[in-house]
Amino acid sequence: xxWSGTGVMGILNVTPDSFSDGGxxxxxxxxxxxxxxxxxxxxxxxxxxxxxxxxxxxxxxxETELDRVLPVVRGLADAGVLLSVDTLKPEVAHAAxxxxxxxxxxxxxLRDAEMRRVCAGAGAPACVMHMQGEPRxxxxxxxxxxxxxxxxxxxxEQAALARGAGVPDVLLDPGIGFGKTREHNLTLLRALxxxxxxxxxxxxxxxxxxxxxxxxxxxxxxxRDPGTxxxxxxxxxxxxxxxxxxxxxxxxxxxxxxTALDSPE
Ligand code: HH2
Numbered sequence: 001x002x003w004s005g006t007g008v009m010g011i012l013n014v015t016p017d018s019f020s021d022g023g024x025x026x027x028x029x030x031x032x033x034x035x036x037x038x039x040x041x042x043x044x045x046x047x048x049x050x051x052x053x054x055x056x057x058x059x060x061x062x063e064t065e066l067d068r069v070l071p072v073v074r075g076l077a078d079a080g081v082l083l084s085v086d087t088l089k090p091e092v093a094h095a096a097x098x099x100x101x102x103x104x105x106x107x108x109x110l111r112d113a114e115m116r117r118v119c120a121g122a123g124a125p126a127c128v129m130h131m132q133g134e135p136r137x138x139x140x141x142x143x144x145x146x147x148x149x150x151x152x153x154x155x156x157e158q159a160a161l162a163r164g165a166g167v168p169d170v171l172l173d174p175g176i177g178f179g180k181t182r183e184h185n186l187t188l189l190r191a192l193x194x195x196x197x198x199x200x201x202x203x204x205x206x207x208x209x210x211x212x213x214x215x216x217x218x219x220x221x222x223x224r225d226p227g228t229x230x231x232x233x234x235x236x237x238x239x240x241x242x243x244x245x246x247x248x249x250x251x252x253x254x255x256x257x258x259t260a261l262d263s264p265e
């Protein structure tokens with residue numbers, strides 16, 4: 001998979017409890033309508049998730065996740081847009097890839113050998129994200145010695161492990177908000193050029209996260225799109241391949257404007 005410029009990964013959470021869009025796409029027609037709207041807006045990838053990983057979230061059984069995700073993947077398999085499945089479970093990734101998904105977004109960073117085998121077996125690229133701990137407890141006093149060295153080092157090691165297992169391509173994601181304080185998140189965002197200078201594509205996802213509240217006092221998640229855009233435009237300028245966003249159309253528009261500005265005739 002080759003990337004040129006920064007693409008938008010539109011978020012489609014088919015969950016009742018995601019922190020921002022929970023409950024909005026629970027019915028299949030609503031999910032497909034949102035997906036088609038994001039495709040029309042120009043997203044490169046749709047990221048379909050059936051389990052919330054917000055801080056404090058409890059895991060859901062695989063059957064529940066499959067019941068949520070598979071009808072949406074099947075309904076969009078011929079929609080002319082890349083489909084990503086956002087899951088920690090190899091069995092969900094496997095079934096979604098068979099149903100028509102193109103890539104796996106694993107917030108567990110492909111630490112599970114079975115997840116590496118599933119991606120390799122399907123010839124599917126994967127996103128490797130860093131998370132300290134697990135969603136249920138990850139925001140209880142996260143600690144690092146050197147956050148940049150630890151997070152980027154982990155991503156490079158997991159990428160090598162994935163490629164060694166036969167995963168054809170990987171995207172690296174620092175996992176903003178996943179076991180990180182405001183300072184950890186800011187330090188990682190400022191250090192992004194170190195990650196984008198490497199051979200792998202980089203994915204950044206800050207969409208509507210609590211970091212925006214910490215930086216700009218925006219307590220309601222749905223009000224955080226302007227702050228999200230500011231951070232995602234920064235990620236794009238540093239060379240990120242993909243930004244993961246709820247407000248997909250606004251992102252496509254802003255990135256087109258930034259690209260035009262940065263490309264003098
Ligand atoms: N963030 C969330 C979920 N998946 N995947 C990647 N690669 N990077 C991220 O930053 C990321 C992710 C959390 O956001 P969201 O999907 O909006 O909420 P929830 O986990 O509550 O469904």
